[in-house]
Every structure is written in structure tokens, then in C-alpha cells.
Amino acid sequence: MVNRKELKPESSPQAAYGARLRSLREGSGWNQENLAERMGYSSQHISAVETGRKPPTLPFSRRADHVLGLAGTDDAFEAEWRDMRLGSLLEGFPQYVDQEARSVEIRMFTLGIIPGLLQTAEYARALATSAVRRGAITPDQAEERVTFLAQRQAALVRPRPPMLFVTLDESCIRRPVGGADVMDAQLARLTELTENPNFVLQVAPYRIGERRPFDMPVILLTLADRSVLSYAESQAQGYLDRESTTVLPMLTAYHQLQAASLSQDASVAMINQLRKGTP
Template sequence: MNDEAQDYASVVELFGRMVATLREAAGYRQAELGRTMYGLSATRLNQIERGTGHPPTLANAKALDATLKTGGLLAELWKHVTSRTFPAWSQPFMDLESSAREMRMYLVQVVPGLLQTEDYARAVLRMGRSLRDEAHLEERVLSRLGRQERLNGPDAPYLWVVLDEAVIRRPIGGPDTMRHQLAHLLATEHNDRISVQILPFEEAEHEGMGGSLTVLTTHDKREVAYTEGADVGRLIEDPGEVGQYAVTYDRQRARALPVGMSMDMIREAMEGLDRARFPSSAQALRLAKVQSQQLGRRSVRGSRARPRHRPRPRP
């Protein structure tokens, strides 16, 4: 086990020991607490306390806090559990993200983690170089979904997202997974705290092509920036440099389509997936004609006239 894996395991175990300590202090046995809490069996509670199985979710931590009357202690500790699921270089950003008041994001490759569906997240996270095994993949998926719970809470941040058009055109996870992901993006149209815009291909080259960018505003009105590539991220806290990145984001947003037109483009991308899966009768007829012509050409090129058998003359 490498140092990163050991660090992660130690935090999960610490969370479990804290749950056990608080449970015993409140006078509960595992089986009794499991019967008391909806959605958390005694078996699952035993896994959490031992630090085995899937890591606890934010919902688990909040439910335990409410039942054990901890004042939110476990939900606060859970932030450290989820941060250890991902590479160390991403942890400072994730800590800030968990309490940010506003988030401004520009992404060039994938939908941001806070807006990913489960299957889409699994397809994206499967590509990580730091991924250890399938169990680690599921831990990361659960952690990512747990981070999304904050979007539905009373302290939900304002989220402004600009996506390069490539994000909605690349069918990550396959057509079905991508279709559900696009539908999930469309649902944000009814959330007054979330804005999604598309930067179309027609904008050609631009200063944001180098990678993804996020500008966070904390509750004390401090701004930080975060840039990320395939296997590395950088947190920027210097006010002057953060200001430059904020201007870069504002320019990207200004060049992007308005929200309504962006939603129309997402719908068009969904329709494209549907047409590819269920072609119309005219499309099917054209495809069959093309295939027939190609087959005929291959048949002509590949055929050779067989020599006629001629009997040898008798001596």
C-alpha cells in the first residue's frame, strides 16, 4: 500500500472510530442504532465503524449527526474522508469547494463533477491514472455524488458553468450514458442557482483552450482560482493572479451562447444521439443503398474469372 492509500485508509478509520465513540456515548448499540436510523442497517454501520466496505456518504454523516446530536461534527469530518479519495493535489481545492459561496467554471473536456450523473462520473473516473482498482473507482463515484448533495441544501452555492461545445458532443460512456447526462444538464434550466452556457466551436481559438478553470468565492468574499489538466491541478491564491484568471473566465462567458440558446444546443446534441440510435426510414433507406453499392464494388473488385477447363489433346 502506497503512502496515499495509507493516508486515505487512516482517515476512513478515524471517521469510523469517531462514529463508534459517539454512538457509545449516546448509549446506543450498533443493532439498536441501525434500527433507529432509516437507510443505515446495523451491517452497514459496522462497516463504517471498522473502516471497511464503501466509504460513508455525506447523507450517512448527516443522519448520524442528527441522531447522535453531534452538532454537525461527523459531516465536517466527512469532508476529509472524501478528499482523501482523490489525488493529494486536488484536496485543497475540494476543501474550498465544499464551502464556497460562488463557483465560476470553464471546462473543455468533461461536465464538472458537481453536475455529473453516476454513470457519466464512473466513465470519467475510470480513466484516472491514480485509480487503484474497481473498489477505489466506486469510492470515487460515491464521493463525487456525495459532493453534489450540497447543491440541494440550504447553503447551495451559485454555480456558473461554461462548457466548450466538445463537452456535449463527446459521447463519454456511450450514447445512453451521454443522453442521460445531457438531460441532467437540461434540468439545470429550472434551478435559479445554476447557469450552464455553451462556448460553440464557431468561436475558434481562444485563451481558455489550455485547460479547465474554476474561480471560487468563499463566504468571507475571498477569491481563489484553480486550473486543472489531465493529471495535475494548481490552486492560485495570489490576488493579482486570481484577478487575471477571473477576467479570463468572464471573457469565456461573454463569448458563450446565452442560457436559452445553450439549452437548445444541448437538446440538439441529444437529438443527434437519438438519430444515430434510431434512424428514420429515409435515413435507413439511404444507408442500405450505400451499403449495397459498397458491397457491389467489393464484389466486382474481389472476383476473378475462373479459367475454363480445357481437356488435354490425346496423343
Template sequence: MVRRILLGSRLRQLRESRAITREAAGYSIRASESKISRMELGRVGFKTRDVEDLLTLYGVTDEKERADLLGLAREANTAGWWHAFNSVVPSWFPNYVGLEAAASRITAFEVQFVHGLLQTEAYAQAVITRGVRGPNVTRETIDDKVALRLERQKKLVAENPLKLHAILDQGAVARPYGGREVMLAQLDHLIEMSEHPNVTIQVLPFSQGPHTAETGAFSVLSFPEPDLGDIIYAEQLTGALYLDKAEEVSQYTEVMESLIRDCPSPAKSIDYLRDWRRAC
């Protein structure tokens, strides 16, 4: 996903620098203007022949530059490990998992439940069982969804771990999933994960009153590639939003920073989790 975005962005820059329209670019590869738009947004795969033809149209003759971009096209078409789970997740979700796998930092606000990267297996089982819909859902489907969630969590303990800053609304840690023992274990897990240097957890208490995230949960994904800006991810009932326009990202980032300021410090938040655990 990230490689598609990077390649698409570079192709757009090249096209615009030559004042070539999307329509003309599409004609050169026997495609529509909308296909070029989707390619430049990184929303479709790339055929090597199409990229070669576009580079020729855009006047890219430097052998190294062509080789680098064609290599990026081949890498963009390589399936990630998460594609093995495509049959049990919504069609839009593998895109998010690809972005998550490529991210170096994620800042997330959760309202309904604990962030997926911080869930225990039993808690994830309870959340997923409650959330799945449809007559064809089986225990195997649920188990596969849980397995995917646990596989994603490995990036938090990898050699070069993902940095995660999770802001949890009080309701996310107070709402019971799976019964008392499951919740106690989940609270213990949050406290334990907070000790990792790459994980920061804050709890936004009800006593804070209204907050700025009126539209609900969302995440800000940041990447190590200098050419790729932050992406906002907001999950919905039947799909998801991926926002990368600077003005939109800026608005969401401001809201996230406001939430961080409104929360007690990470240390006080963990004290709250310990007190809440004792009260359960």
C-alpha cells in the same frame, strides 16, 4: 480551508503592521520562517498555543479580537464532511472541496467533460472509471469517488444554494462517456439544471474558433466573506494550482469574461443541447 486562509491573512497583516520578520515570528513559536509562510497562506493547520503566542508578539491585547482569532483557529482545525473521503481522493483535492463548500459562486470552464457538480451518477461513474489509475483501484474506490461527487452537488439545491456558471466546451458535451443512454440522460440533466435560478450553463461551440483559455479548464471561486478575494483553481494530472494573487486572478477573470462573451447566450446554449440530444 477558507478559515485557514482568513486567519493566515489576518496574522500576516498583523505581523507586517508591526514590521516583524517571518524569521522572528517563527522563533517566537519555535518554528521556521517557512512554517510562518505556510501559516499565512492557510496551507497548514493552526495550534491554539502558536496563535496565542503570535498575537502576543504582535501586540494584540484586545480581548474580543484575541477571542475572535482564536475561535477562528479552532474552527479552521475542524474537519469537514468531505474528510471522510480522504482515502479515495488525491491529497490535494480535499482543499478544493473545502473551498467549494465555502464558496458562494463558482464560474467554471470545462473542456474534457461536464462539470462535476452537473454530472449524473451514471455519467460520473463513467468519467471516474475512465480516469482512475493504479493497480490498487477497486470498485469500492470508484463508488466512494462517485458518492463524494454526488454529495458535493447538494449545495446546488441547498436552502442558500451555490451560484454556478458553467461554460462547457462543445467537446465536453459531445464526447461520449458511458454509452448513448448515459449521455442522453446527462444532456437531459443539464437542460433540467439550467432551469434552476442559481445555475447558468453556456456551451462554447467549435464554430467559435480559437478561444482565450489556452491552458485548459479552470474555475473562479468567489466567497461571501469580504476579506477573502477570488481564488483560481486549475486541476492538473498530479496536483492543482490555487492562485489568489490579485494580478493572477485578474488575468484569469479576464479570460473567463472573454469566454462568456464568446459563447451563445444561456438560452441559445440550452437550445443547442436540445438539438444535440435529438441528434444523438
């Protein structure tokens, strides 16, 4: 009790998580060593989570639920962890991710940055680290972003994965991110993905000029019932549109973009030229 730290659960979701863990632990009559032994973690790890010095993880939350008898309940730590994770994301994005996981077809157009579903971990971490340096997010939020992205990518690896149509503005493959090695590995990843039967990659070259119909990133999702949703982001929030009167014209524009873009073979050739240092 000598070094007992006063907790402030109102200060952040992470602090609230830690305070509740301590409360339930003490309510069970256990010290940190007792809980650590039951969960398979060190007492130092338990202390760090309780005091907010270390963010909880999904495996940690599930072990806590098992040991404390909360698995599958409304009060489960896993549910609290998921709320914390989604709370650090752009408003509107969690709703999009829910639909993304259910889609049978995903169509993407992006500018400047390789889309998240195609990013290597190193590329994603370089972007997150840059956001931390700018003061846009905290280091913990950066780690959450990278972890969450990996989980999104894993969710698409299933027995019947969605068809993924990706059209990249040429700026995506020319803009260096994370240094030469990170960028080369990212470009290699793009070419590897084209070997999958459910993946189509095209580059929209600069030379198509005004024929490019979109001036901002666009994502179109086709669900199992063949309904189509669109998703776009501003700096402040994301917006999921279900209205066919606005979504279907975007689908038409996407097909027009594909027609003006390079074929997959020509796109891979351009990427390989970049990897070799050829303009």
C-alpha cells in the same frame, strides 16, 4: 476464535479502521453479534469491516461512534472515515472542496468532460469504472469518488445556494460517455439545470477558435467577502491560488470567454439538437 483472521492495520487505512473497530469491540467485552445488535447491522457486516473486506460508510461510522461513545471526539470513526475518503482524492482537491462549499459564486470552464457538480450518477460512475479498467484507481476508490461527488452536489443545495456559471467547451457535450442512454440523460440534466435561477449555462462552440482564452479547465470561486480564488489541476495534483495578481486576470479572461460563447438559450438549443441526433 477458530476463524479469527489476523489483521494488518499497517497495510491500509481501511485495515487500520477495521483493526481499531475490533480492538474497541473486544475492549468492551462484546463479540461481533453483540456489536451488530447494538449498531443495527449484521454480524457478517461487522466482520467484513473489521477484516477490510467491506469499506466502512459514513452511516456505519456514525453508528459505531454512538455505540462506542466516540461521537464528537478526536478519536471518532466518522473523522477517520473522512480522512480515508479525502486521502483517495487528488492532492489539493480537499482544500478546494472546502472553499467550494463556502462560495457565493462558482465559475467553471471545462473541456471534454461534464464537470462533476453537473454529472448524473450514471455519468460519474461510467468515468470511475473506466479509471478502474485502466488500473488508475481501485473499485473501492471508484465507489468513494461517486459517493463523494453526490455529497458535493448535495452541499450546494441550501437555502442560499451559490450562483453557478458554467461554460462548457463544445467537446463536453459531443464526447460520448457511458453509452447513448447515459449520455442522453446527462444532456437532459444540463437542460433541466438551466431552469434554476442560480444557474447559467453556456457552450463555447468550436467556431470561436483562438478566441477561447483557456486551454485547460479552470474554476473560479468568489467568497462572501468578494475575494476570488482559482483552482486548476495537473495529472498529479490540484492547485488552489489565492493571489489576486494571478487570479483576477483569469476572471477577466473568463468574462471574455462568456462574451464569445453561445447564450444560454442557444446553448440549450445546441444540446437539444444533439439529443435528437442532429449534427
